[in-house]
Amino acid sequence: MNVRTMTVDDIPFAMRLKTQNGWNQLEADWRRQLALEPTGSFVAELDGRAVGTACACVFGDIAWVNFVLVDKAQRGQGTGSALMRHVIDWLDARNVRTIRLDATPLGQPVYAKLGFVGDFTLSRFEGLLPSPSERLAGGEGDLASNISLLLPSDLAAMFVLDEAITKTRREKLLCHIHEANPDLSHKYTRAGRFEGYCLCRPGSNAWQLGPLQGMPDAALYLLADAAQRLAGQRVYLDVPLENVPACVSAQALGLTAQRTFLRMTRGRRIAEDVRLFWTGSGPEKG
Helix, strand or coil: CEEEECCHHHHHHHHHHHHHHCCCCCHHHHHHHHHHCCCCEEEEEECCEEEEEEEEEEECCEEEEEEEEECHHHCCCCHHHHHHHHHHHHHHCCCCCEEEEEECCCCHHHHHHCCCEEEEEEEEEEEECCCCCCCCCCCCCHHHHHEEECCHHHHHHHHHHHHHHHCCCCHHHHHHHHHHCHHHCEEEEECCEEEEEEEEECCCCCEEEEEEEECHHHHHHHHHHHHHHCCCCEEEEEEECCCHHHHHHHHHCCCEEEEEEEEEEEECCCCCCHHHEEECCCCCCC
16 A cells, blocks of 8 residues: 555545545635645555545644545555554654544544544534524623624734634634635624634535634624524534533524544643633544
């Protein structure tokens, strides 16, 4: 088996794999990965035929592993493990101290054998948002007026808040998501303080609502606001189970738990502030 660097010419193959698995990515998501980490995206080949993918995205000394996909005909033959070892070796050579991923139940045993340990569980809430959407409790009143469009001049404040919550410097990822959908990027400010933000991006199956991070009341208003803007659309929200208010709010919107992901870490562990972590950006990058 040969593992080589992925190129844009591999995107049709990658999309075929994601379709086999029912994942939500668009071609734009693969292009984003290649733009963020062009030398950290890989394809496995067997007898000259592409059979799997695995990628990494590095944020300082923290990295996310993503897009680990193997062709159905090749599963159970060690392709996924070989790709993971290649990615880990690539990250180790760059002195990355923390490697993270969001694992499906099927992938968890594979990752555990490679030294990953569980941190916390996220639940994917899915459903059609009501049209017109019923507001969450507290969605009315003066505080809702503190929500406004997230502007380029707000990005520095968003980076600071996001790093305080996730303990990861994700500027390059947040910039890409914001630039792709600026009209669906919002912030919550109060008395001149930046207290929360919400980004959204389209998918093949549903809109990914998140990341949404911030103070609890700010996050609640941002979630209600996003639900209004995406009324009638199918959405995914990846919510830490430990954040009970976020789970309750997702259920109040009529969304139901579809599946779970286990956030896992290899190497130095970090601890997000789960109280202020309302929804993730998707399992690709946490």
